[in-house]
Amino acid sequence: MGPKPSIQGVIFDMDGVLCDSEPFIAEAAGRMFAERHGLAVKPEDFRPFVGTGEDRFLGGVAEKYGIVLTMPADKERTYALYLDLIRGRLHPLPGVAEFVAACRRRGLKLAIATSADRVKLNGNLREIGLTPDLFNACVTGSEVRRKKPAPDIFLTAARKAHMAPTVALVIEDAPNGIQAAKAAGMRALGITSSFSAAALSAAGADWTAPDLGHVRGGVWGGGSQTTDAG
Numbered sequence: 001m002g003p004k005p006s007i008q009g010v011i012f013d014m015d016g017v018l019c020d021s022e023p024f025i026a027e028a029a030g031r032m033f034a035e036r037h038g039l040a041v042k043p044e045d046f047r048p049f050v051g052t053g054e055d056r057f058l059g060g061v062a063e064k065y066g067i068v069l070t071m072p073a074d075k076e077r078t079y080a081l082y083l084d085l086i087r088g089r090l091h092p093l094p095g096v097a098e099f100v101a102a103c104r105r106r107g108l109k110l111a112i113a114t115s116a117d118r119v120k121l122n123g124n125l126r127e128i129g130l131t132p133d134l135f136n137a138c139v140t141g142s143e144v145r146r147k148k149p150a151p152d153i154f155l156t157a158a159r160k161a162h163m164a165p166t167v168a169l170v171i172e173d174a175p176n177g178i179q180a181a182k183a184a185g186m187r188a189l190g191i192t193s194s195f196s197a198a199a200l201s202a203a204g205a206d207w208t209a210p211d212l213g214h215v216r217g218g219v220w221g222g223g224s225q226t227t228d229a230g
Contacts, residue, residue: 007187007219009109009136009163011154014121015050016173016193017212018096018112019128021086022050025120028082029058036074037067050174050194052148053115053141054078075117083123092128093193095213100134110134113157113170115141115148136161149176151184158184169219171212175203189219 015021026043033039041061049060054075062069069075103110114121118140125132132138137160144152158168170181173194181188182204190200190208197208209215 004187005167007108007169008167009111009158009161009169010103011111011113011157011161011163011168011170011181011186013170013172013174013177014112014114014116014124017093017171017191018130019090019092019124020193021082021090021120021124022046022194024085024090025054025057025078025082028078028085029061031081032058032074032078033061036070036077039065039067041065052176054117054120055141056147079117079119079123082120086123086127088127090124090127092130093191094211095215096128096211097130099212099215100130104134109136109161109163111137111139111157111161111163113139113153115153117142136163148174149179149183151180154181154184154186158186172200172205175199178203178205189215 012018026046029046030041030043033041045061045064046057049057058069058074058078112135121138121140137157139153139157139160141147141153144156146152154170155165158165165185168186169189170186171189171191172178172181173191175195178188178190178200187206188204190205192200192208192210200208207219
């Protein structure tokens with residue numbers, strides 16, 4: 001079996017890949033639960049729901065504590081708190097700007113596929129100094145019915161960015177995102193900002209790296225050269 005075709009497009013997850021917003025959204029959600037439901041939740045309560053989109057992020061914790069959310073008001077309040085929290089405090093992860101610029105120099109098609117809603121996507125991009133026009137497509141969780149680990153969001157991003165799944169690289173930080181990428185027939189690079197390299201590899205990651213600044217050239221070709229795991 002010959003080498004796989006070279007990568008011609010990159011699809012980025014957002015949280016944990018472009019920026020580390022997880023502590024901020026967990027804090028915002030915790031404040032919302034206290035403010036609107038009188039419930040004290042712990043940051044670790046949200047961990048099983050990282051990367052699933054805010055409906056499940058909030059809903060999973062609500063189920064754990066046996067409460068019923070008032071939607072969409074609870075989510076809207078969470079986002080309002082979140083946007084206040086990240087102002088001037090959310091920064092790009094190491095190597096993000098350089099990696100995006102390098103991809104553009106290579107002539108690669110670029111997309112973002114995030115389970116979050118567009119209000120969070122736009123807020124995050126604004127804070128980390130990226131603009132939507134750097135990407136051929138930006139797809140959010142509200143645009144697909146089936147969430148990760150289903151492949152729908154990555155297939156939608158590839159279609160909108162006019163890239164074939166077989167030449168697309170997905171960059172993810174969560175096992176369910178890696179599984180979604182592989183189910184879409186794409187290659188997957190796991191960033192170890194949220195989960196271990198072992199967990200991401202077990203989910204099917206072709207390569208792992210601590211951040212985009214450590215990605216090495218073997219990712220772009222069809223061979224087996226790996227990234228620098230740091």
